[in-house]
Amino acid sequence: MIDYGPFYARLATSPLAPWLRTLPAEVHRWQTEQLHGDFAKWLKTLNTLPDATASSVSLDAVIRFGEPDDLSSGQRAKLEALLKQFKPWRKGPFDLFGLNIDTEWRSDLKWQRVLPHLDDLAGRYVLDIGCGSGYHLWRMKQAGAKMAIGIDPSQLFLMQFKAIQKYAPINLANDVELLPLGVDELPTLQVFDTVFTMGVLYHRRSPVDFLKQCWQQLRPGGQLVLETLVVEGDKYTVLMPENRYAQMRNVWFLPSTDALCLWLRRSGFKDIEVVDLNTTTTEEQRPTEWMENQSLCDFLDPNDRSKTIEGYPAPLRAVITARRI
Amino acid sequence: MIDYGPFYARLATSPLAPWLRTLPAEVHRWQTEQLHGDFAKWLKTLNTLPDATASSVSLDAVIRFGEPDDLSSGQRAKLEALLKQFKPWRKGPFDLFGLNIDTEWRSDLKWQRVLPHLDDLAGRYVLDIGCGSGYHLWRMKQAGAKMAIGIDPSQLFLMQFKAIQKYAPINLANDVELLPLGVDELPTLQVFDTVFTMGVLYHRRSPVDFLKQCWQQLRPGGQLVLETLVVEGDKYTVLMPENRYAQMRNVWFLPSTDALCLWLRRSGFKDIEVVDLNTTTTEEQRPTEWMENQSLCDFLDPNDRSKTIEGYPAPLRAVITARRI
Amino acid sequence: MIDYGPFYARLATSPLAPWLRTLPAEVHRWQTEQLHGDFAKWLKTLNTLPDATASSVSLDAVIRFGEPDDLSSGQRAKLEALLKQFKPWRKGPFDLFGLNIDTEWRSDLKWQRVLPHLDDLAGRYVLDIGCGSGYHLWRMKQAGAKMAIGIDPSQLFLMQFKAIQKYAPINLANDVELLPLGVDELPTLQVFDTVFTMGVLYHRRSPVDFLKQCWQQLRPGGQLVLETLVVEGDKYTVLMPENRYAQMRNVWFLPSTDALCLWLRRSGFKDIEVVDLNTTTTEEQRPTEWMENQSLCDFLDPNDRSKTIEGYPAPLRAVITARRI
Amino acid sequence: MIDYGPFYARLATSPLAPWLRTLPAEVHRWQTEQLHGDFAKWLKTLNTLPDATASSVSLDAVIRFGEPDDLSSGQRAKLEALLKQFKPWRKGPFDLFGLNIDTEWRSDLKWQRVLPHLDDLAGRYVLDIGCGSGYHLWRMKQAGAKMAIGIDPSQLFLMQFKAIQKYAPINLANDVELLPLGVDELPTLQVFDTVFTMGVLYHRRSPVDFLKQCWQQLRPGGQLVLETLVVEGDKYTVLMPENRYAQMRNVWFLPSTDALCLWLRRSGFKDIEVVDLNTTTTEEQRPTEWMENQSLCDFLDPNDRSKTIEGYPAPLRAVITARRI
Secondary structure: OOOOHHHHHHHHOOOOHHHHHOHHHHHHHHHHHOOOOOHHHHHHHHHHOOOOOOOOEEEOOOEEEOOHHHOOHHHHHHHHHHHHHHOOOOEEOEEEOOEEEOOOEEHHHHHHHHHHHOOOOOOOEEEEEOOOOOHHHHHHHHOOOOEEEEEOOOHHHHHHHHHHHOOOOHHHHOOEEEEOOOHHHOOOOOOEEEEEEEOOHHHOOOHHHHHHHHHHHEEEEEEEEEEEEEEOOOOOEEEOOOOOEOOEOOOOOEEEHHHHHHHHHHOOEEEEEEEEEEEOOOOOEOOEOOEOOOOHHHHEEOOEEEEEOOOOEOOEEEEEEEEEO | OOOOHHHHHHHHOOOOHHHHHOHHHHHHHHHHHOOOOOHHHHHHHHHHOOOOOOOOEEEOOOEEEOOHHHOOHHHHHHHHHHHHOOOOOOEEOEEEOOEEEOOOEEHHHHHHHHHHHOOOOOOOEEEEEOOOOOHHHHHHHHOOOOEEEEEOOOHHHHHHHHHHHOOOOHHHHOOEEEEOOOHHHOOOOOOEEEEEEEOOHHHOOOHHHHHHHHHHHEEEEEEEEEEEEEEOOOOOEEEOOOOOEOOEOOOOOEEEHHHHHHHHHHOOEEEEEEEEEEEOOOOOEOOEOOEOOOOHHHHEEOOEEEEEOOOOEOOEEEEEEEEEO | OOOOHHHHHHHHOOOOHHHHHOHHHHHHHHHHHOOOOOHHHHHHHHHHOOOOOOOOEEEOOOEEEOOHHHOOHHHHHHHHHHHHHHOOOOEEOEEEOOEEEOOOEEHHHHHHHHHHHOOOOOOOEEEEEOOOOOHHHHHHHHOOOOEEEEEOOOHHHHHHHHHHHOOOOHHHHOOEEEEOOOHHHOOOOOOEEEEEEEOOHHHOOOHHHHHHHHHHHEEEEEEEEEEEEEEOOOOOEEEOOOOOEOOEOOOOOEEEHHHHHHHHHHOOEEEEEEEEEEEOOOOOEOOEOOEOOOOHHHHEEOOEEEEEOOOOEOOEEEEEEEEEO | OOOOHHHHHHHHOOOOHHHHHOHHHHHHHHHHHOOOOOHHHHHHHHHHOOOOOOOOEEEOOOEEEOOHHHOOHHHHHHHHHHHHHHOOOOEEOEEEOOEEEOOOEEHHHHHHHHHHHOOOOOOOEEEEEOOOOOHHHHHHHHOOOOEEEEEOOOHHHHHHHHHHHOOOOHHHHOOEEEEOOOHHHOOOOOOEEEEEEEOOHHHOOOHHHHHHHHHHHEEEEEEEEEEEEEEOOOOOEEEOOOOOEOOEOOOOOEEEHHHHHHHHHHOOEEEEEEEEEEEOOOOOEOOEOOEOOOOHHHHEEOOEEEEEOOOOEOOEEEEEEEEEO
């Protein structure tokens, strides 16, 4: 099992303490009733990772723990073989002891676009809703966050996170955590200083309820950092695909930025700013040795890269910041 | 208290029997914990209504129970005084013993527009989500429904319904019922043959979830009859007001009919048809002796009746029918 | 499945209506999650019972539905073969179309001892906690009860009951019902006029809580009819067996009648009377063609019939009546 | 409010961690819904206690924190006045900065009788069910317990405990805690090395269920230390008072030691030993300046100190030790 005891201990004496009223029971329910069919196998893989101490740490564009010499060559081969059992690796990049985990996404590029617009993270409690493998959690910590907590219902991403966290120095590892929960499983905490949610809103059947859920995690004055797919158009423009969008199932609302800003106003936010608009490139999202499935290049119309293969506008992503009233 | 015993007895041996797993507990919770502040007063009014037997019945444009001679003049004055305690009366018209209850809405006009497009109601179990005073429930019964059940969270509308139902012949009264519930309080029954929901969708923060909830009440092949505010535009057009719309708070999504049809497709419906489009007139919705508050005439721009006083397009209502896949 | 719809309909307009707040959900939970491993087989057996109409009815010492001529000989052989699949039959006797179901217990003898001490059952709602196959329910109905409802967690006893009920005339069948519940699953109803519980108390780990549970089912002034194993002794005498008692597992407290009366006083009862004391005989409880396991004769010390084979006093049963304060 | 955050942090990384699945929610429910009517007043008193650092500690017969010189005379007068607002003080004695809290019970005498029979407490997790003001918790800590946790539903006793704990050195204070819960609110933990329960069993309507609850808190092989009122007699002797016993309401079963040992065997215990039998004296339980109500001397028959004023045998207390199978 994944032991969240030290994390609960951190929560207990923090402003997040009210979370203890529901979290341990939820995690236990998950561990006893809702494990992924491959979880036992994954856990075994995780527990088989070579023990090693990282002699260096870097949380820059590449999250890097350890140097090549920290591992024997046998350990290194084993590490690579085991980590590849957690494919597909989507958000990164990471580097463990010189082993480069070249993920589908260059998530560092997104961070570069987001970082200049953040309220100073120093000393802050930060939540990342839909955090994937947790790449950005480490960047938040780098930027000064007191604690960076991610939630993501994917148990595979939890495994990826735990594999990376294993090699982080203990003081860092204690400040960065990932919980295998969906946003609907969060109680109304109203204590986070910053809430990130990147690449989630278009997967929600109710975008307004989702914005309210983000609101409910923030303290008054706390900052929301929202990244999602948008379309061109005025404040009455909202695209919903008939079926898939860029091959993704489960895509619901793609609003214009004006419509999205309106939704944010109706949801209790102020100081709303569109701080970035970016057409995703095949440099930022592409197949690699660590993600061998199809990627963006396969999801676009081969004759017109400005459209998805379904004929919708190609992925355009906005970053919007706002503050809870 | 309102006694739903005979209604539960009807449910128990009907296809709606699974509802008994939750309904009596919910109604009890409502009666013990969630009564409106005026409920006791209203109930007293209801229980003071004169006892009388209606010598005639008519469920045409006016829901009519009884003739003037069925009441003494004293009883009649009392009836009028008491029923006026349940103002504002919005959906009607009704006539009790010659006392005409001239409601804000000429709901018979809406029924005229809807009726031609209905699957034959004969022998059907019908649900009306957001039924108001229940006017249309009687029309559904007139059209042959086996049972017509409405839900509406307004406890004042429940009082209006109960006052009317009191004078209905017992065999009719047993087939028509109103429950003070919101749609979120319905279990997934999947047994109704027809689900009506008129004037509700634009009040929902999550229209897609609402359509799913309607879906969950229908048996496969069952018919949805949806009436809601729409706007002109293509399938990517959705209006959300900044604040109020035609003075109403709590208005969220006003899609184009094309957008709404798309939402219905994504929610599991087929055979989707826009069967009526109608700009609400001040003949259909207007203040009366029984609804003395402001009405549509006050909510439109006095200089341009095609706009609301907030500057949005004036109310345009679509009726859409669809069938559950 | 067992359809309790008509029973719920009866409850809905009776003083027992509050039971609907919990009962349908509980029964559904049982039918979906807690079925006995043989339940599907038993249900098939039940549904295979020959259809026949009983031309006569008698609820005397033998519960008797139908005459031999009401069935063909083939039907009769089938009936016997199927009913024997519900062995062991413990409480009876029953007679269906001349087929005598000679049960382990001559429960009519117990009824003879109890009957003279009952408050008149005419028009009463009666509950029998731990009713077994329901034999006494029919006797309660015979004695005038408006409804006689039994609970017993054994699903085999439910099958036996349903097999008998199938041949009862509809007006009788509607007034007599058995639910596969334990006493812990009853809400606090406080409406029954009479509560019977025979042969249950010594199986309860907490006899005082059990008496309270009986109390909670009774209306003020309602009568409790309690039959249980007792021992000789003063009001401080209570036997608990080290392990089994007369081969029964799960036997806890066997008080003297004085101790039991004291427990009743402490539990909110008055008018407490020990109306019968009876050493169970091997005439009353014995193996038969319908119960071929061991019976009382095997549970007594062969050399001293006044002792169980474990050396405890042989079964002595008291009937106590009391009224709820 | 009482802040249990540091305690939860201790639990989180201990064998007691599973308790976090229910405890914080329970404590929150208590703090928001079930506070004693005087709780706000008591809390204010508690928060007004003078801040001071104890220069000495002693956990012998008297639980003693601090020396007279650690407080000014004004602080000392204030301390006494405030602590007396928490009267009646029943279990002790305590001494804070030379202020002797002379409680109704000389609980040190009970500890003397119990101590020789305990499995070595060194390093153990210990639970005290019905711990009163928590006097014995400090003695358990003195005897080496890793953590000593008491539960008692009395919120006044919680205040007394918190007043004492305030002056304990932090390392001690962290290892000793009291929760305002009843035994029914404990989940099945099965991890405590030792469970104490002194003076509780006779208040339980179901003594066997209570023994099972103790069992459910112990790890296999863990020790139960049970102290309760008993009577003379054989294993079939159990006294239940008609009403009060020694003026106490809510007294149910007073078994002989033989009966109690039998109950323990039936509840899953082995190595059962009656290690002490003691008639409570008016030296051990008596009124003091800190408990001015009636005490034992008033509860005994003035003419025959071997009887209570109700005529029952005077309080005789047994200590029984046992181990969970």
